[in-house]
Amino acid sequence: MPKIPAPPLPKALQPKPKKPSESNGQVPTHSAPLEAGISTVDWLDERTALSPGLRWLMWRKVPRGVNWAYTLGSATLFAFLNQAVTGVFLAMYYRPDVSGGAYESVRNINDNVFLGQFVRGMHKWGASVMIILIFLHMGRVFFYGAYKYPRELTWVIGVVLLILTLAMGFTGYLLPFDQRSYWATVVGVNINAGGPFIGPFLSNFLLGGADFNATTLSRFYSIHMLLIPGLMAALIGAHLYLVTKLGISAPPWLKPQPEHDGDHEIDQAEV
Amino acid sequence: MPDRYKERKSKYTLDRGMPGAFEGETVTRRRLMNLAANGAGAVAVAAFALPALGFAIAPIFKRQQWTWQPVGPPSDFTDSDYVTKIVNLVPGIGEAGNSVAYIRKRNPAIDKEPEDQYNHFVALSDKCMHLGCPVRYVLAAQRFICPCHGGVYDFRGMVAGGPPVRPLDRFYTRVNEQTGLLEIGPRYSVNNELQRFSPRFPGEPIDGIGQYLYPAQFDTSSPPPH
Numbered sequence: 228m229p230k231i232p233a234p235p236l237p238k239a240l241q242p243k244p245k246k247p248s249e250s251n252g253q254v255p256t257h258s259a260p261l262e263a264g265i266s267t268v269d270w271l272d273e274r275t276a277l278s279p280g281l282r283w284l285m286w287r288k289v290p291r292g293v294n295w296a297y298t299l300g301s302a303t304l305f306a307f308l309n310q311a312v313t314g315v316f317l318a319m320y321y322r323p324d325v326s327g328g329a330y331e332s333v334r335n336i337n338d339n340v341f342l343g344q345f346v347r348g349m350h351k352w353g354a355s356v357m358i359i360l361i362f363l364h365m366g367r368v369f370f371y372g373a374y375k376y377p378r379e380l381t382w383v384i385g386v387v388l389l390i391l392t393l394a395m396g397f398t399g400y401l402l403p404f405d406q407r408s409y410w411a412t413v414v415g416v417n418i419n420a421g422g423p424f425i426g427p428f429l430s431n432f433l434l435g436g437a438d439f440n441a442t443t444l445s446r447f448y449s450i451h452m453l454l455i456p457g458l459m460a461a462l463i464g465a466h467l468y469l470v471t472k473l474g475i476s477a478p479p480w481l482k483p484q485p486e487h488d489g490d491h492e493i494d495q496a497e498v
Numbered sequence: 499m500p501d502r503y504k505e506r507k508s509k510y511t512l513d514r515g516m517p518g519a520f521e522g523e524t525v526t527r528r529r530l531m532n533l534a535a536n537g538a539g540a541v542a543v544a545a546f547a548l549p550a551l552g553f554a555i556a557p558i559f560k561r562q563q564w565t566w567q568p569v570g571p572p573s574d575f576t577d578s579d580y581v582t583k584i585v586n587l588v589p590g591i592g593e594a595g596n597s598v599a600y601i602r603k604r605n606p607a608i609d610k611e612p613e614d615q616y617n618h619f620v621a622l623s624d625k626c627m628h629l630g631c632p633v634r635y636v637l638a639a640q641r642f643i644c645p646c647h648g649g650v651y652d653f654r655g656m657v658a659g660g661p662p663v664r665p666l667d668r669f670y671t672r673v674n675e676q677t678g679l680l681e682i683g684p685r686y687s688v689n690n691e692l693q694r695f696s697p698r699f700p701g702e703p704i705d706g707i708g709q710y711l712y713p714a715q716f717d718t719s720s721p722p723p724h
Contacts, residue, residue: 326592409594410631414646417630420699423711427699428558431715435557437697440588440595442557 283471290477296371297475299364304463306357310395311460313350314452321402323448325441329404354396361392373476381469384462391459398451404444412447413439559716566681569601572673575619575680577605580635585669585682598624599669599682600635600642608654611692616670616683622655623667623685630700633666642666656690663703664689 257265272278320340322332336343365385368374374382401412416439420430435442511519511526518526569583580600588595600622604613609620622642624632631646641658642651650659655666670683687695689705695714698704702712 325594326590410646414629414631417700420712421701424713427702427712427715430699431558432555436560436588437562437715438587438595441591 287471287474289475290481292478292481293475294478296367299360299367300470303357303360303364304467306353306360307459307463309349309353310357311456313346313353314456316346317350318452321448323402323445325404325444329402329444333403354399358392358396361389365389371476372479375476378469378473378476381466381473384466384469388459388462388466391455391462395451395455395459398447398455401444401447402451409439412443561716562684564684566672566674566683568674568677568679568681569599570680571678572603572619572680575601575603577603579637580622582635583682587685598632600624601671601680601682616672617668618673619671619680620654621669621671621682623669625667625700627657627662627664627666627700628660663701663708664705665692667697 317336320332320336320343322328324332333347336347338344368382368385397412397415400415401408416430416433419433420426422429431437433443433446434440435446508514509524511523512521516526518528520527567585569585570581575581580602583599583601584596585599586595587597602620604618604620606613609617611617624634624642626633626644626646626649628644628647628649631644633642633644633649633651635642640653642655643649644660644662648660649657649662651662651666652658655668657663657665665688667685667687669685672681672683673679674681685697687698687704689695689709691705695704695709698712698715702708704712
């Protein structure tokens with residue numbers, strides 16, 4: 228069909244031709260800020276070659292039938308990140324001083340510091356949320372049979388992460404240093420000492436001596452904010468690598484389907 | 499055994515056809531360099547990791563000092579009732595280092611354990627031998643009662659009921675000749691026959707096989723001088 232010619236525009240409305248100084252008169256395909264962003268990303272990617280890895284990490288095939296229960300792992304991860312971020316900032320105000328300074332510094336965070344009660348609340352309640360989520364995540368993996376071959380190692384690392392999370396709860400409980408945290412720690416350390424042979428030595432290590440003493444609180448603080456979080460971050464990295472590498476398992480009720488095109492081979496491979 | 503292992507019999511790298519081999523050598527320079535570089539790395543890691551580890555676990559091996567703290571003249575204590583005294587177990591950390599001792603005079607009619615220079619006065623620790631909560635002496639019942647999980651001890655500190663696994667720990671006591679005051683020494687644990695053991699954590703039975711399952715700790719104070 229022949230195109231009807233456009234009516235001639237008045238002179239004032241016609242687009243002005245580019246001046247010779249303006250990029251050879253060519254109209255740029257992107258706006259200047261976008262162009263700057265693209266060139267920055269290109270600069271980085273040329274030197275790090277990160278984009279294939281990111282694509283591998285983020286654009287993955289996901290089996291049919293996934294549901295909200297599959298988000299529990301990410302939810303636990305976000306709870307961990309919440310604990311990490313709020314914990315780092317709480318450490319700016321906290322003082323692991325066993326002769327009253329610790330309790331006083333927590334009281335100061337609660338009563339005086341701007342948003343202190345909120346950030347400490349995020350950390351305190353986030354701890355419980357994380358433990359609830361990690362158990363729900365574990366239940367999802369167990370009842371969906373997602374721990375089976377080839378994902379056994381992911382499960383094992385997950386169990387270690389669960390134990391470390393509980394250890395975080397135990398060490399963090401002492402830090403407010405009120406009556407409740409002191410006696411809970413005494414009882415917890417004594418339960419630990421009930422393990423034959425190594426139990427007493429482990430409790431001595433935790434306390435930093437025979438009895439609760441001047442270094443016990445700073446020991447718990449160091450374990451709580453440096454030792455275990457470092458281990459957990461490394462293990463979470465390994466956990467996520469394995470999840471990405473092995474793919475997500477399909478729900479157990481999904482029947483294997485004949486491969487009909489390339490887009491759905493994952494269904495068959497994973498069931 | 500696969501053949502390819504049988505073929506590598508010669509100790510000379512040249513005979514084994516390894517790349518970069520020289521006449522007469524048994525280890526290639528590449529392998530030597532590998533071992534040297536990895537060994538140097540291991541030494542460097544050990545140089546900071548081992549001292550740090552020792553630093554972290556050192557308190558397990560530190561021996562406690564024998565200290566005596568006065569709690570009052572001997573005439574303050576009778577053999578029919580306990581007197582509550584605050585004793586300091588760990589100096590320098592305020593209230594967290596304090597504990598309670600229940601003290602009375604030894605009563606030969608009920609205290610059947612052998613008498614020596616350290617138990618003319620009986621000083622019981624308030625640490626419950628279930629999980630370490632502080633017990634309270636209830637005068638009307640003549641019992642020590644733990645608020646946490648219901649442990650009950652009789653007048654001598656023997657288990658009368660509940661979950662505790664052994665009698666209440668005790669402190670060495672002596673009367674200082676110079677000052678004339680009763681003094682409290684280190685804590686020690688007892689089994690059901692009231693034999694002395696070095697202090698153990700609560701929850702550790704030390705009767706029968708228990709004394710082997712829960713061995714003495716490295717950091718306990720040395721036995722009393724005789």
